[in-house]
Amino acid sequence: MASNNAPSTGVGIRPSSRTVHVAVPPVEGSSPLGVPLYQGHTFTFPDADSMGAAFADPGGPFVYARYNNPTARALEDAVAGLEGGAAAIGSASGMGSITSTLWALLRPGDHVVAQNRLYGGTLGILGDLDQRWGVQVTRVAAGDPAAVEAAITPRTRVLFLETIANPTGEVVDLPALTAIAARNGVTAIVDNTFATPLLCRPIEHGADIVVHSATKYLGGHSDVIGGLAVFADDALHREVRGRTLEFGSVLDPASAWLAIRGLQTLGVRVPRQSENAQTLAERLAEHPAVDTVHYPGLPGHPSHATARALLTGGFGGVLSFDLAGGADAGRKFVNSVRLAALAPSLGDVRSLVMHPASTSHRNLDPEELAAAGIGPGLVRVSTGIEDVEDLWTDLEQALA
Numbered sequence: 052m053a054s055n056n057a058p059s060t061g062v063g064i065r066p067s068s069r070t071v072h073v074a075v076p077p078v079e080g081s082s083p084l085g086v087p088l089y090q091g092h093t094f095t096f097p098d099a100d101s102m103g104a105a106f107a108d109p110g111g112p113f114v115y116a117r118y119n120n121p122t123a124r125a126l127e128d129a130v131a132g133l134e135g136g137a138a139a140i141g142s143a144s145g146m147g148s149i150t151s152t153l154w155a156l157l158r159p160g161d162h163v164v165a166q167n168r169l170y171g172g173t174l175g176i177l178g179d180l181d182q183r184w185g186v187q188v189t190r191v192a193a194g195d196p197a198a199v200e201a202a203i204t205p206r207t208r209v210l211f212l213e214t215i216a217n218p219t220g221e222v223v224d225l226p227a228l229t230a231i232a233a234r235n236g237v238t239a240i241v242d243n244t245f246a247t248p249l250l251c252r253p254i255e256h257g258a259d260i261v262v263h264s265a266t267k268y269l270g271g272h273s274d275v276i277g278g279l280a281v282f283a284d285d286a287l288h289r290e291v292r293g294r295t296l297e298f299g300s301v302l303d304p305a306s307a308w309l310a311i312r313g314l315q316t317l318g319v320r321v322p323r324q325s326e327n328a329q330t331l332a333e334r335l336a337e338h339p340a341v342d343t344v345h346y347p348g349l350p351g352h353p354s355h356a357t358a359r360a361l362l363t364g365g366f367g368g369v370l371s372f373d374l375a376g377g378a379d380a381g382r383k384f385v386n387s388v389r390l391a392a393l394a395p396s397l398g399d400v401r402s403l404v405m406h407p408a409s410t411s412h413r414n415l416d417p418e419e420l421a422a423a424g425i426g427p428g429l430v431r432v433s434t435g436i437e438d439v440e441d442l443w444t445d446l447e448q449a450l451a
């Protein structure tokens with residue numbers, strides 16, 4: 052006899068109860084090949100003791116979907132495995148992962164050292180922590196490890212870096228910087244969105260936490276918003292998890308399911324996108340309408356040597372370039388592409404272009420733009436998986 056609290060099969064109860072107690076078909080003798088989408092947010096237990104044990108163990112049975120969900124955990128485990136981490140926490144977006152992780156680690160009076168060129172949303176939350184929450188933030192040119200070391204104080208709790216920074220393609224010396232963090236008892240967080248675990252696994256280079264916008268390469272098809280934080284060790288995971296549960300930036304199971312579907316082709320998409328970006332960067336560098344191409348795969352790029360040492364199998368799918376004609380030329384270019392789409396975001400299977408000075412960064416004055424590494428005629432390209440000759444034909448006609 053099953054206990055009173057076992058899921059009902061619906062047999063022997065009244066129709067109005069039956070409509071509620073729909074039997075779940077058991078899966079026996081085989082397993083679904085694709086990860087099932089578990090939309091159910093609450094899990095039932097045979098007795099109070101097993102429910103109590105589940106509450107006490109974050110890695111144990113599922114309880115409630117704000118704590119965890121089987122589909123979300125499948126993605127968390129997959130990305131933790133790819134990054135070489137102990138565990139991961141999924142979030143509703145990359146910013147959910149970044150903000151909840153920073154909130155979990157920091158308290159008033161703490162200090163953060165941040166690479167000066169970071170994703171705009173990350174700079175936003177760091178600015179907010181600094182101006183409203185009593186956390187001091189110092190932004191440094193992280194290409195210079197001595198500058199990072201000099202910025203660290205006894206109150207420094209977090210060092211925040213990006214593997215490949217947007218849109219300049221700066222690649223910093225992760226092993227040197229994480230060693231500085233470790234010597235000073237500082238938690239090193241690395242945003243690995245642009246590199247993906249295929250090109251770089253920051254935990255292997257000393258990072259304590261890796262964050263991702265799964266919205267970009269991991270998902271890869273512009274149909275899912277999600278984020279992940281991967282932890283090098285389980286103690287840190289547990290420390291952060293307790294507080295992210297309160298934050299409520301939960302990875303939706305349907306989003307996790309789409310991200311898993313995307314993740315399964317990451318290994319063919321990213322090498323192809325990197326190859327396409329490398330070819331386009333080389334050809335753009337020879338084009339008379341183009342001043343400078345920013346791509347770490349080019350020998351002339353300031354981070355090229357660091358990128359070669361750190362990245363494996365390519366330099367990523369994002370490149371940018373300055374048009375000699377300035378802001379007007381930038382706007383004209385993005386209006387003229389036909390195959391590439393004019394769109395924000397990146398990492399999609401389709402190639403995307405944008406002109407930051409007239410869109411994402413339009414509120415900055417020329418000095419602020421220069422500080423962000425964005426010239427008035429800078430165009431960013433996120434290369435897709437199309438045939439590179441078709442992409443080049445498109446860029447060439449748009450340049451003309």
Ligand SMILES: *Cc1c(COP(=O)(O)O)cnc(C)c1O
Binds near residue numbers: 147244264265276277
């Ligand atoms: C897009 C992005 C984020 C934020 O991710 P969302 O999923 O949009 O919240 C963070 N870091 C980098 C590098 C990004 O490109």
